Amino acid sequence: GAVVSQHPSWVxxxxxxxxxxxxxxxxxxxTTMFWYRQFPKQSLMLMATSNEGSKATYEQGVExxxxxINHASLTLSxxxxxxxxxxxxxxxxxxxxDLRTSGKQQYQFFGPxxxxxxx
Amino acid sequence: QQxxxxxxxxxxxxxxxxxxxxxxxxxxxxxxxxxxxxxPGKGPxxxxxxxxxxxxxxxxxxxxxxxxxxxQFSLHIMDSQPGDSAxxxxxxxxxxxxxxxxxxxxxxxxxxAVNP
Numbered sequence: 001g002a003v004v005s006q007h008p009s010w011v012x013x014x015x016x017x018x019x020x021x022x023x024x025x026x027x028x029x030x031t032t033m034f035w036y037r038q039f040p041k042q043s044l045m046l047m048a049t050s051n052e053g054s055k056a057t058y059e060q061g062v063e064x065x066x067x068x069i070n071h072a073s074l075t076l077s078x079x080x081x082x083x084x085x086x087x088x089x090x091x092x093x094x095x096x097x098d099l100r101t102s103g104k105q106q107y108q109f110f111g112p113x114x115x116x117x118x119x
Numbered sequence: 120q121q122x123x124x125x126x127x128x129x130x131x132x133x134x135x136x137x138x139x140x141x142x143x144x145x146x147x148x149x150x151x152x153x154x155x156x157x158x159p160g161k162g163p164x165x166x167x168x169x170x171x172x173x174x175x176x177x178x179x180x181x182x183x184x185x186x187x188x189x190x191q192f193s194l195h196i197m198d199s200q201p202g203d204s205a206x207x208x209x210x211x212x213x214x215x216x217x218x219x220x221x222x223x224x225x226x227x228x229x230x231x232a233v234n235p
Contacts, residue, residue, distance in 0.1 A: 004162075034222065043208060043227045044163070093162045107151065107212065108223065110162035 002028045004096050006111035013084055014119055021079045021114045023094030029074040030096035034108065035067075038091045050077050084118045091115055122146050123211050125226030132233050138196040140229045142209035145190065149211035153223070154183065154194045157206045166207070167194070199233045206230050 003026040013019050023033055031052050036044040048064075050056040050071035058064045066088075068080040077096075081088055095108040125142045132138045142152075153168035169176045169183040169192065176183045182195040196203055209226040 006162075041228075041230070043225045046222055046225075049222060091160075095162075107153065107168075107221075108165075110155075110164065113160070113162045115160070 002096075002098050002109040004094065004109045004111040006092075006094060006114050008114060009112060010115040010117075012117045012119065015085050016083055018080055018082045019084055019116060021081075021092055021094075021116075023077045023079070023096065023111055025075045025096040025098075025109070028096075028098045028109075030077075030098060031074065032097040033071055033077040034095045034097075035069060035077075035079050036093045036095070038093060038113075040091075044093065047079075081116065084116070086118045089116055089118045122224045123209060123226045125209050125229060127229060128227070129230040130232070132199045132231065134199065134201060134233055134235050136199050136233075138199045138203065138231055138233070139193060140207055140209070140231070141191065141193045142211075142226050143189075143191045144211050144224075146211070146213075146224075147190070148214045149224070150214045151212040152183070152185065152192050153210050153212070154181075155208045155210065157208065157228075163208060196231075199231075201233045201235050204231055204233050 005024045007022045033050050035047045038044050046059050047062045048056045048058045048069050050069045052071045052074050056069035071077040091113050093113045095110045123144050154166045155163035156166045157163040167178050167181045169185050171187050180197045185192045207229045210223040212223050
């Protein structure tokens, strides 16, 4: 089955520092990856969609200069939270769209998430 | 604007019972309706999904019922087990439109607790 990994699984950082989260598709190629954030007991909120080799498309209200997304290859996308503040503390989840399943049922495979805590 | 409305917000079911979660959508330009299961501290996992040309789909204890005219779809979990206790999200995917990357529109989730 298609597996998506995230690293790190959790991170604690000081306010003002930057944190990078990696999202990898381990056994498939993903032209499109999605980044979500989720607050406790809430739904997933799409932050941005990244396509390999091009600039990410950010959802309304998401600061692109604060949440830097790079999709450098078909198996790796990174989210960098710049100058993190306590309000950025959240659960960040990525998903990847398998090239092979375009038009088929299995659409997005989700990573296990990264818990970010900003002190 | 919440395009996919999910209910109930929380649900408690006895072991062996049937869990039913409902979703309604407003936009007819959706072509794929998945249900995801999420355990605490984990990413969501696809449970079952349906396309609008089918009225029902069953996979093991999980069934999706789809009512296109009413723009509603529901998840039924038969013989609910304590291990089914999780948060369930319905979602809808927009039809192809150049540039929209066919993102998922999510419901707000239902927290299911199955008592032993």
